[in-house]
Amino acid sequence: MPSNEVLEEVVRTENIDIDAALDPAEPDGVFRDSRECAALALQSGGTNLLLSPPTPRPKKG
Amino acid sequence: MSVEGVGEAALGWVWAHRDDFALGDDALAADGQVNRTWKPLGELTRVCASVSLCTPPAGPLHARARDLLDFAWQQTHRGELFGLMQSLEPFATYPLEIYAAFASAGFRSPGYEASAAVVARTRGWRLTEQYPTRRLGVLEAERHSGIRPHGSAAQALDRTWLGGLPEPWTFERAAGYALTHVVFHVTDWGLAPRGVPPGLADYLPHWLPPWLDTCLEARMWDLSCELLAVAASLPRPPEPAVLDDAWQRLATAQDSSGAVPEEGAAQDAAGADAGPDPYDFADCYHSTLMTVFAAALTAARQRDADHAGQHAGQHAGQGVPG
Amino acid sequence: MEQSSTSALLQGTVLDLASDVVSALRSGDHVRAGSTLTAGGAGEGVARAAVRVLGADALLPSVLLRVSPAPGQLAVFKDAVAAHPPRADAAPAVVWSHWAMARTLRRLEHPLTGPDAAEPAAEPGADWLDAAGWQTLTHQLAVLAPLALPGEECAVTRAARRRPVDVARGFVRAVRRRDWQQAAGAGRWLTLLDGVPDTLGLEAGLDFVRLMGGSDPRVVLQLEAARLMPAAVLL
Numbered sequence: 147m148p149s150n151e152v153l154e155e156v157v158r159t160e161n162i163d164i165d166a167a168l169d170p171a172e173p174d175g176v177f178r179d180s181r182e183c184a185a186l187a188l189q190s191g192g193t194n195l196l197l198s199p200p201t202p203r204p205k206k207g
Numbered sequence: 208m209s210v211e212g213v214g215e216a217a218l219g220w221v222w223a224h225r226d227d228f229a230l231g232d233d234a235l236a237a238d239g240q241v242n243r244t245w246k247p248l249g250e251l252t253r254v255c256a257s258v259s260l261c262t263p264p265a266g267p268l269h270a271r272a273r274d275l276l277d278f279a280w281q282q283t284h285r286g287e288l289f290g291l292m293q294s295l296e297p298f299a300t301y302p303l304e305i306y307a308a309f310a311s312a313g314f315r316s317p318g319y320e321a322s323a324a325v326v327a328r329t330r331g332w333r334l335t336e337q338y339p340t341r342r343l344g345v346l347e348a349e350r351h352s353g354i355r356p357h358g359s360a361a362q363a364l365d366r367t368w369l370g371g372l373p374e375p376w377t378f379e380r381a382a383g384y385a386l387t388h389v390v391f392h393v394t395d396w397g398l399a400p401r402g403v404p405p406g407l408a409d410y411l412p413h414w415l416p417p418w419l420d421t422c423l424e425a426r427m428w429d430l431s432c433e434l435l436a437v438a439a440s441l442p443r444p445p446e447p448a449v450l451d452d453a454w455q456r457l458a459t460a461q462d463s464s465g466a467v468p469e470e471g472a473a474q475d476a477a478g479a480d481a482g483p484d485p486y487d488f489a490d491c492y493h494s495t496l497m498t499v500f501a502a503a504l505t506a507a508r509q510r511d512a513d514h515a516g517q518h519a520g521q522h523a524g525q526g527v528p529g
Numbered sequence: 530m531e532q533s534s535t536s537a538l539l540q541g542t543v544l545d546l547a548s549d550v551v552s553a554l555r556s557g558d559h560v561r562a563g564s565t566l567t568a569g570g571a572g573e574g575v576a577r578a579a580v581r582v583l584g585a586d587a588l589l590p591s592v593l594l595r596v597s598p599a600p601g602q603l604a605v606f607k608d609a610v611a612a613h614p615p616r617a618d619a620a621p622a623v624v625w626s627h628w629a630m631a632r633t634l635r636r637l638e639h640p641l642t643g644p645d646a647a648e649p650a651a652e653p654g655a656d657w658l659d660a661a662g663w664q665t666l667t668h669q670l671a672v673l674a675p676l677a678l679p680g681e682e683c684a685v686t687r688a689a690r691r692r693p694v695d696v697a698r699g700f701v702r703a704v705r706r707r708d709w710q711q712a713a714g715a716g717r718w719l720t721l722l723d724g725v726p727d728t729l730g731l732e733a734g735l736d737f738v739r740l741m742g743g744s745d746p747r748v749v750l751q752l753e754a755a756r757l758m759p760a761a762v763l764l
Contacts (some may be wrong), residue, residue: 163536164613167582169542169622172668175706177425179380321597374730376704376737413726417701420664424706448662 210509213458214502215267217495218258220465221251223269227488228283236290241301247492249305252279254500256312257396261507268503276312283309286316293322299333300345301394307348311395324354333357339366340385343392364393364404372406375414378432383418390440397440397504408442416449423456426471431457431495439504450505457498466491467498535575535754542579545665546587547746553590554753580609585629586750591637592678593757598637610634622672624653625685629675632683655684658693666692667699671714674751677721679758686721693724700734709742720755 228251233239258272271389283289286309292302302325309315326332327349337345343363346356354522364370369386390411393402403411422431435453438444460474464484468474468491477485480518580587588606591598595643598606610631615624658666666688670677676685689696696718703712719725735752742748 164578164581165616165623166689167536167539167671168584168626169620172711175421175424175707175708177421177427177706193643256595362538373726374733375728376701376730376734378705410726410728414698414701416663417698417705421705452662513610 208456208458210502211506212265213461214499215455216461216465217467217498217502218268218271218465220462220495221492221499222275224462224488224492225251225275225278227492227519228279228282230288235288235295237295239333245301245305248279248282249301249308250493250496252312253308253396254304254496255279255308256308257398257500258503259312260311260398261503263510266312268499268505272503276309276314280309280314286314286319286350288320289316289319293319293326297326298335300335300348302339302354303354304344304348307351310351310353323352326355327357336354338385339363339370340368340388340392343367343389347392347395360393364389369407369410372410375417378414378418378421380427383422383430383434387430387437390437394440397500397507399435400440400442403441407496409438411441412445415445419449419453423453426460426474428460428467428471429455429469429494429497432467432494432501435501436497437506439501439508444508454505461498462486465495467494538575539578539582540714542575543582544746545663546583547750550583550586550589551746551749551753554593554750554757557590557594561662563676575606575607577612580605581613581627581630584626586699586754588633588637589675589750589754593754603637606630607634621653621655621657622669625673626675628653628683629673635676652683655688658685658688663692663695663698664702665694667703668711670696670699670718671703671711674714674754677714677718677754677758679721689718690722693719693722694726695724696722697729697731700729700731702735704738707741709738709745710746710751712738713748713755714743717751717755717758720758721749729730 228247229500230244230248234244255272255275258268259276262272264270276423280286285352286306289302290308292299296302306316306319307324307331310320335345342358343360346358346363349356367385367389368382369389373382390403390407393395393404394400414436419431419434419438422434431453435450435457438450438453444450457467462485466484466486468477468486473486473490476490540567540685575744585592588598588602590596610627613627638742658669661669670685670689671707673685676683677689700712701713703709713735716731716738719729719731725731735755738748739752743752
């Protein structure tokens with residue numbers, strides 16, 4: 147391609163933010179933890195023994 | 208603010224809120240909430256026991272930790288309530304685990320130890336179904352309480368998430384809490400870094416940095432503190448830059464009251480102008496205790512390093528931690 | 530509006546192009562890598578910009594599989610190098626990705642026509658990587674994943690080779706943050722580095738990234754590159 151045509155193209159695509167695509171910022175981290183379902187525990191929901199966290203650890207909710 | 212400054216402010220909050228750790232009438236009730244009565248008191252004891260043992264007597268944390276231990280022991284009627292709990296819930300492990308924290312700080316009840324030993328001799332006790340991490344804790348509790356451990360700690364360790372050297376990118380919250388407690392158990396709550404087996408001593412410094420970084424980004428302050436305590440419990444800690452960065456980020460979460468919220472959600476709920484005491488006890492007591500714990504251990508390791516530096520003929524000041 | 534629609538078009542073209550490269554890497558059929566460029570869907574300017582964004586990886590099948598690129602592909606690639614030189618104040622990653630493209634052209638023995646092209650372009654510095662913490666190091670290396678090639682020798686690869694544990698930590702962090710593109714790029718680097726702790730579990734980790742992030746062709750491109758890497762000998 148002759149260089150003057152290249153130049154035209156550059157002008158035409160000038161408003162494309164190439165640098166942002168070439169050195170992108172990190173996206174925000176996505177954090178979600180896998181859960182366990184109480185239905186798989188051997189005891190009824192009220193007791194919840196097998197799902198209780200190790201002591202001492204913080205109580206959620 | 209220095210690491211010890213963060214710890215001192217956190218311990219200040221604990222001291223100011225010590226009455227919230229007191230055992231109420233429901234501590235012995237069949238329908239009482241153990242997680243709201245014995246658990247906070249046990250955690251207060253656990254942290255203060257370690258802090259009192261790893262801080263110099265003249266330091267800012269030591270005397271207050273000892274006073275809080277006295278306070279907590281009074282709450283158990285100088286150990287009497289453990290015998291009572293034994294008669295009410297003979298096969299529960301939590302009274303022994305909490306008692307062991309007192310015992311490690313020199314508060315003991317020979318009568319309770321004798322009766323706990325009777326139960327611990329049963330096959331039923333030995334076969335209690337529990338998480339491997341918890342089993343390790345019970346074994347350590349037995350050891351600290353003058354009871355012959357009912358099994359092998361090495362075997363229990365092998366069954367834990369951490370003991371199996373998992374791929375570090377499989378880390379999530381539950382695995383994180385399991386692993387921190389494994390390290391707490393094998394190091395006697397940070398007091399014996401040499402208790403970390405060689406495989407883990409190599410593994411943990413490699414992978415603590417990304418775990419810490421992502422927990423801090425997710426504003427999981429409580430788990431971040433536990434990971435910092437783990438970092439300060441290793442024979443060879445991670446690089447200083449990693450720890451400095453983590454402590455700076457943690458310090459931004461500390462309220463002027465000294466409280467550190469458990470998670471970012473508590474901060475969002477409190478809002479920007481939340482007043483002098485923005486968090487519910489339940490939303491910050493554990494993370495604030497863990498801040499004290501991690502800060503005391505980190506400062507102790509700094510003193511060790513300074514001490515070693517002095518012995519190596521370097522001029523390391525007077526060993527005063529930064 | 531115009532800016533955002535142009536960006537969306539560019540982004541879509543980059544994804545199409547990445548899909549073509551993936552197909553070519555899988556089949557060994559380099560011609561397919563050119564289909565997006567020759568189909569006439571995107572305007573020439575956008576296609577050229579997309580090649581610039583995908584960088585040297587646009588010709589990865591030719592480099593890794595040792596087959597000559599189709600003439601049309603090579604022409605667009607050359608145009609992209611010529612049309613999008615880094616600005617004077619460009620970030621190091623931008624400068625390096627351009628350098629990597631020029632390097633690929635030289636490697637394929639089709640020197641760029643122009644006054645500077647006959648001489649190998651002066652290699653930029655990589656001080657910014659040495660000064661970076663492990664998080665930034667991994668992010669930047671993932672952006673510069675086209676430089677992760679067997680036998681590649683430049684300041685960026687040397688910086689990566691000095692810090693295998695840090696890149697492994699960055700991989701763990703990227704997976705934790707569900708940044709699959711960064712994880713895949715870091716994983717590609719890790720297949721080339723000595724001294725990565727065995728406990729990382731890289732092989733299972735790459736499978737996991739494919740499972741979780743495999744709907745993005747840019748992720749798959751890195752994983753395919755990582756898969757071919759140990760066997761590949763640089764052209």
